[in-house]
Amino acid sequence: MQNEKVITVNKLTKKFGDFTAVDHISFDVFKGEIFGFLGANGAGKTTAMRMLCGLLFPSSGEATVAGYDVYKENEKIKKSIGYMSQKFSLYEDLTVKENMQFYGGIYHMTEKYIKEKTATILKQLHLEKEGNLLVKSLPLGWKQKLAFAVSIFHEPGIVFLDEPTGGVDPVTRREFWNMIYEASDRGTTIFVTTHYMDEAEYCNRVTIMVDGRIDALDTPSNLKKNYNASSMDEVFLILARKAVRAAD
Amino acid sequence: MKQFIAFIRKEFYHIWRDKRTMFILLGMPIVQIIIFGFALTNEVKNSKIAILDSSKDEATMSLSSELEASRYFELEKNLVTYDQVLEEFHKGKIKMAVIFPPSFSEDLQHFNKAQIQLIADAADPNTANQLVNYATAIIKDYQNRITNNRKLPYTIDTEFRMLYNPQLKGAFNFVPGVMAMVLLLVCTMMTAITIVKEKELGTMEIILVSPMRPQLVVFAKAIPYLLLSTINIASILLLSVFVLEVPINGSLFLLVFESILFILVSLSLGLLISARAESQQTAMFISLIALFLPTVMLSGFMFPIENMPLPLRIISNIIPAKWYYHIVKSVMIKGVGLSSIWKETIILGGMMTFFLTVAIKRFKIRLA
């Protein structure tokens, strides 16, 4: 699986005025891998991700996602990706099924297909009974799982997850990662930001961002070996100590 | 107390950060008072008229030119046939048609009596009424002049004095009205929406678990708006005195005091709305759409309250802007003191107390 590049990033930079949020980062992501994007708050993870998703114009550098250029072909990129934002991304005043129907519809799926798919997903999540409840009435953990299910509803090749497990209990986090593995097994590339270091261990490869730059990029085991650390937590602390920029 | 100040400071930061909102909040009254102060007048001026003169003699010509020369009328078109009258009205341009019959000068010479027909577009009855009055007055003047200035016996002369507003400027009436509207709606809207926003975002709960008393939390949200509105009062008053030349005849202190009281009423109303509304949208609907027209129409600055049918005269009493408009008019323009407006002041005070009590009660129920 280490052959096909689905995301290529070369010296990608984003400046907000004098502030360089993302500073000449370069990396490649291969098809089907779980790519972890780690960093303290304010390190530039979300900004980098938003550029790749076509939500933000880069200041300089190059990047392609699914073979499309982020400058010019951002609408084409959008057809091949899924995205789950930090902020809650489902409509609270719609029911679970209605949300799925809506997002499925946006990606031009047929009503019949949406219906079948919705039923399958709800079954997988053991939420058959909750299908007709308003999203706002559900607990946070369920909402997050649903949001993920919705972000891969249209079966995108790549899915971007921005701190998907924030505020979720350990059990639900575990379940969430099982969903990620399943998606990955089906060939979906997962691009995930997180600041939970235990989650970093679940990734195939991990980058650690410090002050807008990529300080390390490797598999978790190699990273631990290189930094002579017993856990990813330790690796992160070693790198993060170098940070000048205050976390917000 | 320290906590309270900390909260107020937090609210100020919120507002201060949102520069655009601040800019609109402080700039809006300035723009509005200038636009409305100059543009609004109940008087009807420069109305377009059409003249159908089938006589075309000296008398009709000079009457036409006198109508044209007055500030009330502007000649849009000279008509040739009677059918054109309806046509012009349908196009919506003209507000009145003046029709001289073909025999106008003949009648005047031979019988000392002639007729003029005025056709007004009564789709707007107010304008129609005024236009007919003005035209009649011009015609009567002309008639008196051609009566050779003969002094008739037993004449009663009437002298007029226009009190307070000798130039009949619209601003004298509309400045107090616009002040009432802007203060009421801005304060009510802003308070209602900020509080409901915290409810919507769930941040309200975070604040409520703090050791602060919930009432204080709510007050703290309103206080920055009190301050901003006081700045607005200052800018409105400065503009009306120096730009619109509407004087402050009474005590400035009293005027400011009453304005702050009115702001407090509006803020309390905002609190009350926020206690009921579940979404910002609902809050906006109640505080803007539901309040806007009643305030325009029932506070007395557009339509005299005396003219309204009894049920509406009663309803108008619950419009806070009615009382404030009355106070501003009295203090600012008539120059009276507290002794003449104590009743209105008490009513505003009562409204504030009522809104606050109900709002706090609602908040308590919700939090219990």
Add this chain to the structure above:
Amino acid sequence: MKTLKFLLRKEFRQIFRDPAIIRLILIMPVIQLMVLPWAADYEIKNIKLAVVDQDHSEYSRKLINKVTSSGYFLLTDYTSSYEHSLEKVELDKADLILQIPAHFEKDIVKENEAKLFMALNAINGVNANLGSAYLRTIIQDFNREIRTEWIQFPRFSPETQIEVTESNWFNPLMNYKYFMVPGILVILLTMVGTNLTAINIVKEKEIGTIEQINVTPIKKHHFILGKLIPFWLIGLVVLTIGLFISRVAYGIIPAGSFLTIYLFAAVYLFAVLGLGLLISTYSVNQQQATLLSFFLMMIFILLGGLYTSIDSMPEWAKWITRFNPVSYFIEVMRMVVLKGSGIADIKKHFMIMGGFAVVLNTWAILNYRKRS
């Protein structure tokens, strides 16, 4: 097209999920239309009159009698001190003072000429003007009566008389409601439409769902249309309710055709909804959107020609009204409802409103950015 269907379904669901809003949208215009038009009456009656009678003669009594029995005036004060009645004006107990000076009767009879004084509260210029005009007419009548009492006019009047006959077209009974009800309906429609859309996109921005929309391949104009169409339909429903109330409660039957009204309203709604969307795309939060739309609403409504005449405004303010969609619809309503104007008569209004709709919506679409 299929995307649009899903968008519309979602918007409708969200609208109907908030019963508070639906109730407000439907009930509020009904209440306001039932109540407010009754307030709108410029016709002057019950002018509060204070009489300062310093003559106490038969003539002064006769004059006062004549004035009070006219129906325009309400005698609220009767004294012989001008200062006293001035105080009444200050207290708002009187708006007009009629002063009959001492020797009034004597002066008429002996000196052939007498004077009366009138003082008016001129804060509201129209009230002052009309009140004085009525009073002057009454005094002139009174004068004529006295004259006929004392002299026999020659058979042939020496006074030249130009008779003015007036007719009030389109609304012969001078019913203010025919004028106000359609106008208020336009204003309600505008407020509901603009505010609903103004808050809508901003709301998605605030909650964060717009992000999710922005990473989808959705077309901008689809998204905007999805927002527009539901509110456009709601607007037409409000219009229908309003026209129904005008018919039932006020007996207003348009002289022109309903079709003209609906056609114009259809274009008009696109324009004001576009305005709302534009506000929405420029605002970061709902508070800002509310404030902006309040600012614009106030200008549009007060300068819309319903409350004060546009002709009387200074030139620069007339220019503002040319960019005020409300003023066009109010004029169209007045023309169609009262004068029976047809589509041909309001061709220009149609074109201008169409222009507004295209410009505002295009602007909103261009200003809505999926990527910052």
